[in-house]
Amino acid sequence: MKKKFYGALLLGSVLLTGGMVSCSDYDDDINSLNDRVAAVEETVRGLQEKINAGCVITSVDPTGNGVKVTLSNGESFELLNGAPGAAATVEIGKNGNWFINGKDTGKPSRGEKGEQGEPGESGTAATGKYYKPGENGYWIEVTVGADGKETETETTISWTPEGTMTAVWDSENGKLLVSNVKGYNGILSISLTSELKSLVFQPEFYYQGIEAMEAKTFNYTEKGVKEVNADGDFTTDAPTELNGVAMTPGLVAKYHMNPSSANWKDIKSLSYISDDKNYTRAGGVVKANVFDWEGEKGILTVHSQLTDGTIKDIQNDGKVTVLALQANYSGSEKDTIITSDYAAVKATNYKDMVLANAAYLGQPVHTVHLYTTAQDAINNAASHEIVWNHEGLDVATLVQTHYDDSQNSHVAWDVTAADKTVEDYGFKYSFKLVGYHKGNNRTSESAHAVMKGSLLKPCMPVGGKQPTWDAAEQNKAEKDREPLVRVILTDTVSNKIAAVGYVKFKIVEKATPTESEVILTPEFDDFNYEYTVNCTETAKTLKIEWHDFEEDILAQLEKQGISKKDFHTNFKLDGGNDDATQYDGKLATSMPTSKKGIVKQTTTDTGVEETQIITWTLKNNEAYQLFKNNKSISVIVRYSKEIESNVYQYVYVTLTWTPNPRNVQPAGTLENSDKIKNYWYAYNSATPGSGYSDIHANVETVGETNADDEFKSDILNTFDGNNVTVSGVNAVYTAFQDANLTKTFTFVDPQSTDMTPIKGNSGTMYDITVGDNGTTLYANVVNNPLVKQAVVKINGSILEYQGKDNETQYSFARDILNAADHAQFVANNEGKKTFTAQIQINAENCSYVPFELENNEFFAKFLRPITISDPHETNFVDATTGGAKADLKLTFVDWRDHNFDNASVTKGQNYYKYYDVESIAQNGDIMTDLNGTTGVFDRKLSDVTEKVKFTFTAPTKSEIQNGNGIVNHYFGTLNYENNGTTVGDFQIKVPFDVTYDWGTIQVYVICKISQTEAN
Template sequence: MKKKFVRVMLFGALALATGASFVGCKDYDDDIDAVNARVDGIEKTLSELQAQVGGYVKSVVYDASTGKLTVTGADSKEYTIPMPEELPSYTLDVTKDGKITLKKDGKEVSSGTIDIPEIPEIPTYKEFDPLLLTVKDGYVYYDGTKTSVAIPETAKGSITAILDEKGVVTGYRIVTIENGKEVTGEFSVIDAIPLKGLVFEPTCYVGGISALKANNLTYNAWSQNAYAKPSETGETYKSNPTLSYITPQIWAYYHMNPASVSMAQIESLKFLSGDKDYYPVSRAAAMDPTANIKKSDVVTEDGQRYLKVAMDADAEKIPALNSGKVAVYALQAQTKAIGADEAKVITSDYASIYKVLMSDFVLETKIDAEDVILYGQSISRTGSTPNANAGKAQEAIDANADYTVATDGTLKLADKISTYYKENNGTELVKMTNIKDNGLKYVFTASNYIGGANNETEQNSFFNGSDAAKGIINPEYKGQDSEATEHREPLLRVELVDTTKVPNQVVAVGWIKTKIVKGTIDGFGKVFTKDTYYYGCENNVAKLTYLNMNDVYAEAKLNKPDFHTAYTLKKDDGGAIALGEGSTGTVTEVTDPEAIATTVVEWTVTPAEALALVKKSKTEMFATVTYESVDGTRGDITITMKASIAMPSGVIKNDQKITEAWSPDKSYVKADVKEPVTVAVTDFKLDLFDVFEGRKVVVSDVTEANFPSFTKDKLTAKFIFSGAKDVTIGTDKYTFTVTANGTQLNASKNSATATKIATIDADGIITYNKADENAQALLNKSAYNVDPFTVGIEIVVTNECDEILPLTGNKFDVKFLRPINVVDLKSAELQDATTGTAKIDMSKLLGLTDWRGQAFAVAPIDFYTYYGVTGSAISIDKDQIMTTLNASEAAPKLLKDVAPNMSINYTCNLQKTGGDITYGDLVYANGKFTINAPFKLFIPVTVKYTFGEVTSTVTLTITPTHQ
């Protein structure tokens, strides 16, 4: 087992002011004014530095004698931060066995252990990475997991230099306090560590395999109709009925270990591909992709650093998503030799690639934390299609404005635009993650129309056209800020453009309406992420704390009293706080107990409201409130509180099922009427709890610490029907439904009125409905060992407030074993023209067995009495007797068609005398012609009993007249 060794050097920051005390992340109950009065020059500089240089730098140098910190960014520009002088230093050693020791001046201060993963033959992204060592809340963390190594408290922060086993600095973390809050600057040193691993970033999963979508775009291009003079209805576009196509460059993204690697380290790139067996799908021919290193690069997207590789491949060789085929590939990167490090070949994990068709493109804009459809598109904002206003700016002109912007402010809409599409002719809109990769771009244009009080004013006169081309609404009149722009409603046209065509073509077009309001400051939006809601019996309650509001005050450039004088919360007609579109829950005003005389808003979401979102595949909830300007001189401030929703889950494990009572794979149990006893059976029941150990259904793997409403002592299990597969018996088809509470299974025969088949009570007992004809037919359709009637059962577990715990392993089947069976003995013979009467007792033709396969008997237990087989229980269907007369066993004929004068008669007369059991004589008459060769009769027999009737066929051989 190979392990890596790292050492971390920590420098504790001295107090920024003499006598200042350490402030932890949660120590925020100081007076607000006192917090704002703290020295904040260094902290603000750190925040600005992080924003300027990002997360990757070439070097960080600290001069202890002057306190000067110099950072060289990836662009080779130098930035400086003043820091306290003579910071105390620490070392953090990590040995091969995972022990961490913090030392100062060579003496141990604290220690602990971490689990350092092995280095595999093909390094992966999860190989030990020194950049995953962090310091938080006074402790060392590795990959987000807290260790027991404590860092001594310093005055106000620290500088941490992380070194690899060779003493090379790989990154820095600088922690300071800004406005009473901990601020962290994180920097990785580019190319300090050679490339060690690549892991593919999938765009989807297919059959459990990480996969890449090779997109193919199809669309009807839009073009503008003539619009020489602005009108009240605005510009219009028309759609070309001829389809256009884009086959964009295929891009594969890879996480790098470490993430600080640049293209300067990489000598070459190539793809490995092949035709691999993957069951149950068939094999696909290798697609032989190549890596275009000239187009490839290291990029940062959404805060993640990737190796972005251009893949060239024959599109015809890439299988479609539902083709039943799979093509796989892996990336190999050859690194350059750096110093003492030799060149290496790094191979990624394998992934598959599928051809995906993208169509029906829709532009959306983010309003109150939720994307909504732009006006004037093929799909309306309400979701209806086709939209009668497609290609018409008028839909936006006639609507209320989506956004407001102050007369002396600006509104950047370019950052709020997203593209959605439909995949493989589906119905659901999917968000496109990178339009540039698909050969697309956005084009923004001021869309002119006539508006105003007298419908005479061109609205483009009131905002900057050059800024509009950048997706920015900048109110101006004749190039100057002006009160004349107030109340104007500029329109911005947004086009999704195909850049692969010359000239470019418009893939989708829509319009956004804005309204200019008088103000000294733009409206703005703030989003605050609250603690995750762990679903349970309690409401989720979150607050906009005074610290949150402090951020709002700062951005509004007002102190608290002035802010609440200038703004008021928007209310609805009933006086409640109005919530933005898509919000969940309710919001009320309360007093913050941590800050005297401070009123904040409190957001409450009930468990039912959270669950409703989860059922819509949502993993997050939010509520948006609006602060409106009291005098109309300021733009609206929207504040969104959002929280992730965490749902509990549990597992019903097979090890608690009594093995001997279940099928080998634990997927079903059998239900029977129990073995015969002296008292006749009258019902068919199964206690489902009996097949679980200790008669208890135990839920495993619930994270009880996060979900206190779902601890084991608060859970109750019950059983419900989950349905049954359609059953066909002869020409009759049975379909099934389950009542809303899951306790009753119903069946409909040939779409007739459904009847009750079985019920489950609160104690987990299934009762089969023996009196219903449909239930009888289903139960008796098959012998116990052939294809018994099967129903689905689901275990439902609820807590004390009747909330359902999502489960896996909670579904199984119950197979109802037919209580009795008719056995064709096949050995019965009767000679033609027997003296007197040709007859034979029915007991020679058929035998009866029960669900265990045991033959009927009368002692010591009378099976006939137990199962309800009475003296006249057996009958035959003379019209359906088949024969081999002038036919064969493979293709018999109806006896009445071959020999109409030949007769078979039977009257049941069940007699039990001692051990002699008879069923009554079957009488045969041949119709007065001589039989020269044996033939067989196949006689339909029905046996009635307590749970319906069983129909089968028995065989009688007629031997020749002459022996």
């Protein structure tokens, strides 16, 4: 393809140059040509890649050098003009016609099937017609038959004038066609669509929480009508009621296409997968057969008919019918099957369809129905006015259908007939003028108008008869004539009439105003008074001075012919003078919005006369909520003058306050000098005074008055003067100086830090979370978040660790506390360490103003109350008569490293009793190095031999705390027996659980067994 393309261009180059050229010149031409072609290809490739990625074209605009294509992601691509003259753009307008440089060509861009005739009437033309640009540069005329079949014919009309660069943005057929592109020969065609990747159902409603679509059945009484025209006298025209009809048109479902730029026309076929879920009764599965589909703005609308089976109802059947759409999509490389998500189908019934008035030209929504007989419409005032020279009023915008829905609520089905909502369900609107005569007039009132589809245009009769649309002439003499239009809603599935209504129009010289208008929007934006947050209800009042009110409002209205007296007399401040309504904009349709302070109108004495002024009052705390994220704030109030019923002239007044300075961020710091140095530590340090990162929390000290080993540690004890002092606050913030601040302590969320998960003494891993507004840390076993237990709480400034003497409620806290020695701040080889929490100091005056506090976070280490070790050597001799025995010897120290048996530190206090050491039990497997490597305890003793046994005689609580008469504190006795052969030296490792008031600590005792006696 490229070789042929280059050849054609080169031929043109040779013909243009017209003489002999050297090989060098020829090569230069080829290189230049290649460069230009490569540049175009690169631009097109980049544009196509963005479209394939899901971008859509948002605009195609002419530039001085060509056309610029802008995408939805903000990127733009420029195609350069290869011909002299300005570039042109061709695109589809809002009315569906083709527009060239913004001018309507009158050529429709899309077609529809030909209209069938109304019941009892002859059909209209059975063909439709639309146009699309051809890739040869000529318009293609497409004729659509009543069966939807399209026939294309290339016309001789060019959409690309010679010598002019032209871009056609054909969103209907998914192409961008550009002629006369620099570096490109012919029409450059760029696909505007990408390949479909997925379909996502767009629910109409939720059926007991399930995304769902409706299978609607419409119940109505068929109507019969007679043929009418604009010239005759059909004053008595009225529909007759026939038989009842129940029509189910099928399903209409909408799906989001991904990407939204996907080409729906590449869908070869659609089908539904159907199923019934959780059904407990018999009945076949319903089938949905797709018969039509179309795409617009990324939405695929699918029409299907229901056959076989029944639609299940959750309440009655215990089951729901669901459908998933399958698309057979023709991709660039291969066909693919794309399946949507499942959606439920709910059978619903609608009845009592009637035609009604709809909102139009800003008028309130009408709730009255259309007249159901011509006589009623004639006898009553016209519903709408139409100016004598109107070029075509769309009656469809004035009409809608009401019905009783499945909940028996009488509601509007569509917004207006023009939105064609009813067509999705097999209905259509039609409009026809109905002739009638007033008094002795021989010419019908309706002959003074013509209709084309739903468009109504006033005109002068010709020879007392209605002219054709194209021949119609307009004249003011049409004024006061009242043409009558009959509106019919037809069920196209059964070709029966469902509803009939009549609308009478009055032709007028000038329409009565139907829309309010904004005549003045003065702005007062020079308020720059300082604002400083102060946590009070004190108020600031701003006002528009009388001379500003005179100059910017009254004088400007004078220029429009509205006098000062007129303004003072007839323009009223919405909401009243004491608390005006505030608005969200300055349009006639603007709505009231939430108020920012109070705007009042008052008067002031200028010395000559009293004149109006406006004041705006804001309380300090309310102003803070507005200023904390905004450099300025505005309020808009409105003066209104009623011109006609519900028609007003508006004056919008805007007041803007831009404070300078704007003081809304109070801040301070916590100086380390406010901390007692010897109570603070560097991070993970055990050396007092080494830094200001950590504090150590511990149980009450033995011997203190009323001490009973509670774990309560007051944070304020670590601060100078036992209080927190905030410094460095800007003097402008008088409400936030230290004396006015309340300080609180909360835990910092440990998630995503190395403080969680943490291993307990048992080896269980716990996840730590924060709750109760930051005052409690909770633990739960990893992967079991439903069971949580409190670990530590902050009560004011006091850290309260949970779990003393309470294994049932606080087993997690006790397990975590006893995991590691009180100085084990970094995880040991078992992954255990001292429990740590991060704490934040908060300062505030009023809760709604955040106070930014620096250097306000630190860590608290929760020290295990006691540590137990076995520094002693326990020896046994094999084959000792009666077995070998040895008392268990353990060393106990507290969180200060005070040895429980060192009288110089205990000073007469019984530490065993204070910490309530209540039991020592051998618990767990005894490990040994017998028949292995000395000192490596990797096998259970029971697995190596059953002949060697160890037993343990446990002590009582009293023996532990008070001794057994032989020793001051008795920890139990180990017994060794060997009922087998003699053995050499070996060791065992025996686990013991020591329980005290804060939980259980596991300690291992190493025992050495010497070889058999006399061997």
